[in-house]
Amino acid sequence: MADEIILLGTWISIFSTRVKIALAEKEVDYEFREEDLSNKSPLLLKANPVNKQIPVLIHNGKPVYESLIIVEYIDEVWNHKSPLLPSDPHQLAQARFWADYVDKKMYIAGRQLMFSTGEAQETVKNDLIGCLKMYIAGRQLMFSTGEAQETVKNDLIGCLKVLEGELGDKPYFGGETFGIVDVALIPNYSFFFAYEQFGNFSIVAECPALVAWVHRCMEKKSVSKHLPDQHKVYDCVLERKKKLEAE
Numbered sequence: 145m146a147d148e149i150i151l152l153g154t155w156i157s158i159f160s161t162r163v164k165i166a167l168a169e170k171e172v173d174y175e176f177r178e179e180d181l182s183n184k185s186p187l188l189l190k191a192n193p194v195n196k197q198i199p200v201l202i203h204n205g206k207p208v209y210e211s212l213i214i215v216e217y218i219d220e221v222w223n224h225k226s227p228l229l230p231s232d233p234h235q236l237a238q239a240r241f242w243a244d245y246v247d248k249k250m251y252i253a254g255r256q257l258m259f260s261t262g263e264a265q266e267t268v269k270n271d272l273i274g275c276l277k278m279y280i281a282g283r284q285l286m287f288s289t290g291e292a293q294e295t296v297k298n299d300l301i302g303c304l305k306v307l308e309g310e311l312g313d314k315p316y317f318g319g320e321t322f323g324i325v326d327v328a329l330i331p332n333y334s335f336f337f338a339y340e341q342f343g344n345f346s347i348v349a350e351c352p353a354l355v356a357w358v359h360r361c362m363e364k365k366s367v368s369k370h371l372p373d374q375h376k377v378y379d380c381v382l383e384r385k386k387k388l389e390a391e
């Protein structure tokens with residue numbers, strides 16, 4: 145009997161896009177279900193009762209959550225092609241470090257920043273700025289203004305430069321082949337246009353080698369077919385900013 149594979153996610157989510165790319169790399173067919181996070185489905189609440197977050201991969205009724213864990217699960221279950229994790233233990237440890245580097249502590253702190261005020265917001269903001277992680281800095285860049293935004297823009301550029309340094313002259317973060325760190329990072333590209341518009345800077349001017357890596361990844365159908373359109377993402381972020389400012 146064919147596997148039943150359901151992916152609960154949202155079109156704009158960096159984390160959902162990671163899973164779509166991993167499944168596409170393995171040529172695994174699945175059903176995607178768009179979640180409304182303001183009115184979560186009973187299936188999502190049942191499948192991920194702890195964090196109640198997307199993405200969740202439900203494989204023959206068994207749920208797997210946390211995007212990087214889902215990507216590892218996919219790599220282990222469908223190991224017939226396109227390995228995403230290195231077999232060498234040290235290279236595996238390094239890959240896990242860099243995948244975690246890309247997105248540690250991001251979303252919770254980012255949400256707190258947007259919805260907290262005064263002292264609490266100040267603490268979280270410094271915590272976030274100290275993180276130097278791309279997704280955190282990127283979210284801040286889009287939802288902050290003035291001084292704070294300038295600081296965050298430099299953090300984001302700093303983060304991109306650290307990643308560009310790690311890439312070096314390898315075609316991919318996985319070395320000669322596209323791997324889990326590439327899967328972890330490339331979905332952020334959907335936000336690059338928004339980062340540049342709100343932060344008024346050019347990523348290619350700051351990190352040309354990283355942008356060359358982006359174009360290399362975009363030549364892969366598993367990537368280009370699944371990355372949300374940058375302008376659609378920008379319009380969506382603009383909408384959210386307007387709603388936040390109106391509140």
Ligand SMILES: N[C@@H](CCC(=O)N[C@@H](CSO)C(=O)NCC(=O)O)C(=O)O
Nearest residue numbers: 157159181196197198199210211212251
């Ligand atoms: N560490 C997790 C993050 C998932 C997440 O933040 N999901 C968000 C939407 S994407 O921005 C989410 O589900 N938010 C709803 C909520 O937090 O209630 C992962 O890697 O899968």
